[in-house]
Each structure stands twice: as structure tokens, then as C-alpha cells.
Amino acid sequence: MATYNPDYVKAQYAAQVEGEWARLDGTPRGKLMYQAHLQALRWHIRSADAVLEVGAGPGRFTKDLATLAGELVVTDLTPENLVFNRAKMTELGLADRIADWREADICDLSAFPDARFDVVVCIGGPFNYVFESEDTAFSEMLRVLRPGGLLILGLMCLPGIVRSLFHLARAEFETVSLDAIRWILETGKQDRIHYTVPSQHISHFMTRNDVLALCDRHGAQLVAEYSGGVLATVPAEHLDWTYANPPLWELLVEAELRWCASPGSAESGDHMISVVQRA
Ligand SMILES: C[S@@+](CC[C@H](N)C(=O)[O-])C[C@H]1O[C@@H](n2cnc3c(N)ncnc32)[C@H](O)[C@@H]1O
Numbered sequence: 001m002a003t004y005n006p007d008y009v010k011a012q013y014a015a016q017v018e019g020e021w022a023r024l025d026g027t028p029r030g031k032l033m034y035q036a037h038l039q040a041l042r043w044h045i046r047s048a049d050a051v052l053e054v055g056a057g058p059g060r061f062t063k064d065l066a067t068l069a070g071e072l073v074v075t076d077l078t079p080e081n082l083v084f085n086r087a088k089m090t091e092l093g094l095a096d097r098i099a100d101w102r103e104a105d106i107c108d109l110s111a112f113p114d115a116r117f118d119v120v121v122c123i124g125g126p127f128n129y130v131f132e133s134e135d136t137a138f139s140e141m142l143r144v145l146r147p148g149g150l151l152i153l154g155l156m157c158l159p160g161i162v163r164s165l166f167h168l169a170r171a172e173f174e175t176v177s178l179d180a181i182r183w184i185l186e187t188g189k190q191d192r193i194h195y196t197v198p199s200q201h202i203s204h205f206m207t208r209n210d211v212l213a214l215c216d217r218h219g220a221q222l223v224a225e226y227s228g229g230v231l232a233t234v235p236a237e238h239l240d241w242t243y244a245n246p247p248l249w250e251l252l253v254e255a256e257l258r259w260c261a262s263p264g265s266a267e268s269g270d271h272m273i274s275v276v277q278r279a
Contacts, residue, residue, distance in 0.1 A: 003132060003191050003202065004107075004129060004133050005202075008202065009078075010078045013077070013080070017078075017080050018084075020081070021060065021084065021088070024037075027236065029229070029234075032232040032239070032256050033229040035257060036229045036232070037061065037154060037271075038064055039257050039260065040152060040224075041061065041064060041065065041123075044119065045065070045121075046118075047070055048118075049069050049070050049071075049118040049119050050070060050116065050119075051068075051071065051121060052073050052119070052144060053073070053075065053120075054076070054109070054121070054141065055075075055123075056082075057076060057081050057085070057124060058084045059074075059084070059085040061124075062074055062085055062098070063094055066094040067097065073098075073100045073112075074089075074101045074102070075102045076103065077106075077126070082102075106122060106130065106137040109143070109144050115149075117146070118145070118150070119150045119151075120141045120144060120149070120150075120151045121152045123152060123154030123271075123273065124154055125155060127153060128155055129202070129203060129204075134204070135214070135217065138214045138218055138220075148278060149277070150223070150278075151277075153274045153276060154271050154272070155272055157205065157206060157207065157269065157272040158185075158205040158206060159268070160227075160233060160269040162185070163233060164232075164233035168199075172199070180194060180196070183195055190202060206272075207267060208222075208225065208272065208274070214276075221277045222274055222275070222276055223275050223277045224274075225273065225274050225275065226260050226275075227265040227268050228272055229256070230259040230268050231252055231255065232256070232270065233268070233269055
């Protein structure tokens with residue numbers, strides 16, 4: 001039985017469009033993660049680039065990509081997100097900067113020809129849902145890139161997630177077997193067979209070794225890596241306190257951006273950002 005179930009993923013995201021739009025803006029923690037991802041996008045996207053955003057969601061980064069890129073095509077698996085994304089970009093006066101919105105699964109980008117884009121942006125974890133189709137999705141995203149083009153891949157990261165969500169993990173660990181805990185810690189795969197917990201956030205939390213293995217199998221190169229948020233893993237109450245003190249908050253944001261940019265910190269947050277170059 002396949003673990004990747006696009007209908008399940010769609011249903012989850014269709015039910016939380018507004019929540020997803022607010023995720024990286026509504027809390028100090030979200031704001032840190034947003035800045036960390038935006039920094040990576042700014043560093044790797046040039047103003048002439050044709051960019052494909054996959055798993056774009058409601059558009060938290062679409063609005064930035066619309067001004068960073070020369071051309072932007074926006075895609076997502078979940079139609080409700082695309083409807084919201086289009087309306088939001090129209091409201092923000094950015095719709096003219098977006099060439100198209102299309103429904104597409106990262107496992108099937110056949111709507112686009114080979115070598116069509118300079119950059120593919122897949123951040124915020126769409127890749128964590130495709131399980132046995134990871135090689136298909138990875139090769140599809142590379143296929144639509146020109147040789148030398150960049151895939152900016154943001155993934156939910158196993159060590160960072162276990163650490164920052166340990167308070168939730170602990171409650172789960174109290175209800176499952178040691179074998180189940182070994183499974184999740186060794187594979188990162190929260191599936192319905194080996195790690196059956198009520199939260200049912202069916203995802204493959206990944207490590208940089210997973211990314212390196214994908215690069216090896218597909219003849220691509222990992223050319224840069226960042227954390228999607230180091231200080232973002234600090235318990236929310238402490239971040240909220242800091243946010244209420246603007247000069248201190250500014251200092252922490254500066255430190256966060258420096259630390260996220262250090263390759264050594266790539267796996268230290270809930271999300272890691274890998275920049276992969278097509279051969
Ligand atoms: C956590 S949201 C991230 C949205 C946006 N990229 C961001 O970082 O704010 C994940 C998005 O990926 C989409 N998604 C999940 N699986 C996908 C797949 N196989 N192909 C394309 N999009 C997918 C979901 O519909 C959802 O909009």
C-alpha cells in the first residue's frame with residue numbers, strides 16, 4: 001500500500017488555507033522562520049530568473065517571489081490554496097507579475113517542458129509528503145530546470161522537529177512501542193503502519209543525508225544549505241517575551257539570520273533549506 005496519498009494531503013490543506021496563510025506571520029516564531037527562508041530566496045534568485053513555485057500554498061512566499069523573479073509560475077496540489085493565492089496576489093497588486101497559477105503535484109510536472117525554469121522553489125515541506133514518490137518528485141523538479149538551474153528545497157527536518165516538538169513527542173512516546181519510537185527516530189517516517197499516533201501528521205521528516213542521497217542518485221549537487229530557523233525553536237513564551245521588546249527582538253533577528261546562514265546549523269531547526277543544482 002502506498003504511503004503517499006494526495007487526496008489525504010489535499011484534504012488537510014483545503015481545511016487550513018487561512019491558518020496556513022497566517023503560519024509564518026501570526027507568531028514571533030513564524031516570523032523568524034519566514035525571514036530565514038526569505039533570506040535564502042533573496043540570495044539565490046536573480047531578477048531575470050524564470051521561477052516555478054511548487055506547493056506554493058496561500059502565497060506567503062509567492063508575494064516575495066513575484067518581485068524577486070523575472071517570471072513566476074505558481075503551482076500547488078490543493079485547488080483551494082490556488083484560489084486563495086490568486087485572490088491574495090490580486091489584492092496585493094501583484095497578479096500582473098505572475099504568469100500563471102496551475103494545479104500540479106510535484107510528482108507530475110508534465111504541464112511543463114524540460115529545462116523551462118532557472119529556479120524551482122519547493123519550500124515549507126511539500127516534499128515531506130510524497131514518501132515512495134520522492135525520487136519521482138525530485139527528478140521532476142530537476143527535469144523542468146535548465147542545466148545549472150537551482151532547486152531550493154525546504155524540508156521538515158527530523159532532528160530539529162524532534163527537539164523542538166519534544167513536549168508533543170513525549171506524549172506520543174508514552175503511547176507507542178519502543179519499536180515505533182526506533183522507527184521514527186531512524187527513518188523520520190510518520191506513517192500509518194509503524195508509527196500510529198492520533199496526530200496522524202503523515203510525513204517523512206528528513207535529514208541532510210536524505211538530501212545528499214537524492215542528489216547522488218540524480219547526479220545533482222548540494223551547493224548551499226541553511227537552517228529554516230535556529231532561534232525559532234526556542235519555546236514560544238520566550239520568543240513572545242522578546243518580541244514585545246523591539247530593540248532586543250531586532251538583535252535576535254539579526255543573529256537568527258547569521259546563524260541560519262551557517263551550513264553547520266542546517267539541521268538545527270524544524271525546517272532545513274537545501275539548494276540543489278541540476279547538472
Ligand atoms: C506547509 S504548506 C507550504 C506552503 C508554502 N510553500 C510556504 O512555505 O508557505 C505545504 C503546501 O504544499 C502543498 N503540497 C503538499 N503536497 C504536495 C505535492 N505533492 N505537490 C504539490 N504541492 C503539495 C500543500 O497543498 C500546501 O499548500
